[in-house]
Amino acid sequence: MHTNSTIELNTTAYKKNLSFLRTTFGKKVQISCVVKGNAYGHGVKEIVSMAYKNEITHFSVFDVQEAKDIKEELQDKATIMVMGLVQDEDMEWVVDNNVEFFVFDKARLTKAAKTAKKLHKKAIVHIEVETGMNRTGFEKNELNAVIAFLKKEKEHVFFKGLCTHYAGAESIANYYRVDKQIKRFEDIYQYLCKNELKPEIKHSACSAASIMFPETRMDMVRIGILQYGLWPSPEVFVNFLSTKKSKIDPLQRVITWKSKIMSVKKVKIGEFIGYGTSFLAERKMKVAVIPIGYSHGYSRSLSNQGRVLIDGQQCIVVGSVNMNMMTVDVTNLESVKKDDEVVLIGSQNDLSVSIASFSDYSNQLNYELLTRISKTIPRKIIE
């Protein structure tokens, strides 16, 4: 645990985002909160407990370790669904703890049935089908075998869900591809029904699809980025606004990342700042050193680019972001001193540093920036 910086999670913002999502999707659509990648860098235990207090009882993760983190926090009070990797050695824990999981190949299906038999429990599976992303999912020519297997093993394997994932619903450029995926998914569902095999639910939407293609909401939506108060892309936001009278962003950022100035110094005209020669002081300058660097998740690509807030003013990163430190230009701040608050993500007075603005500077997606924020930074839930 290090104390160079802190992360605050805003309960009110989170509640607001969830209520926006509920209103948008309606009562019939279940929301599964996607908390992979340490809950998009927010902190999985904190987010899960906040979500549970807001009546969310379904969570999606990538792997078994993340599922265990949720179990530790919520015990058996919530449903957990692993969308990615379940290693063979973890299968017993998964089945024994009623953790649900995606199955996209024959080996895992067989393993699931075998484990269930051994434990005298049912494995709860979501059959993921290939519709055009070409990542994970059963191919069309495997469907008959899957159907036969699920029928034969129905005492041991519970066919909870049929699912797929879209290849880039956040961009209009992919409209045709996603549209084709939606049709294929429906065809596969119909084919299963015709073969007298019906899943309890079907689900396909991530944040972007749930907004851009409402027909993808089905029985459940797997919502990551929106719950944290961020849009998957500017296009999704614009598309959403175009359907509304109000032009106000209904989402609110949940995360704030703060640090403190560790030292202030003056730099003479004509001097370079930091490693190498990437920044030349073309005037007399004052810089503040901040104890945050790329080891904490502040990307090196924000060198000479990133903005932080000090004393209610925007200050630009000068020189390169180092492993544990960076320097920012505070020449225009009269009274700046050691221990003054620095906001890396969030607001100070009337200004704010949004996460979207980071991706503009560094070409990183919101997702990537957030998930790189170090796990060791203390998280604090605030009202």
Ligand SMILES: *Cc1c(COP(=O)(O)O)cnc(C)c1O
């Ligand atoms: C990450 C993920 C999601 C959630 O994506 P968002 O864009 O953050 O909503 C949904 N489904 C799957 C399979 C995922 O991997």
